[in-house]
Amino acid sequence: MTDGLFVSRASGWQLILADLALILFLLAVAALSGVASNPRTSNPTDNPEPAAGPSQALYRAAPGTQSLTQWLRDQPRDPRASLTIYATYEVGSGDHALAETQALADQAVGAGYNPRMIVEPGEKTEVFASLAFDATKQLKNER
Secondary structure (H helix, E strand, O other), X not given: OHHHHHHHHHHHHHHHHHHHHHHHHHHHHHHHHHHXXXXXXXXXXXXXXXXXXXXXXXXXXXXXXXXXHHHHHHOOOOOOOEEEEEEEEOOOOHHHXXXXXXXXXXXXXXXXXXXXXXXXXXXXXXXXXXXXXXXXXXXXXXX
């Protein structure tokens, strides 16, 4: 007789736990539905910020290093990967950073890539290239 009493008590707390889990799930769904209705997050292509993913490989030109063309040939080729050339420049050195960016872009085109270039002001002048699985590349493939 105690076994039947134990089963009825066990099913009581299990039922309450299931109800609480269902309530938690419904609250989470309700909270997320408000996020999806935000027009800024509902369509990622409207976002003016470039959607750059984490780099799988980085290239920085330095004395004694190989050219970008050779570096790209040494990297595993994946059609999902995007090449982005980033440049930051100090006040007054924007033309120099842009020229370096264009030189790297020309090398990338010669290696068979179609690079994206991002040039913006920064604390110091710096130019580098990044191979990454970017969100913009994936969005274009899904359309």
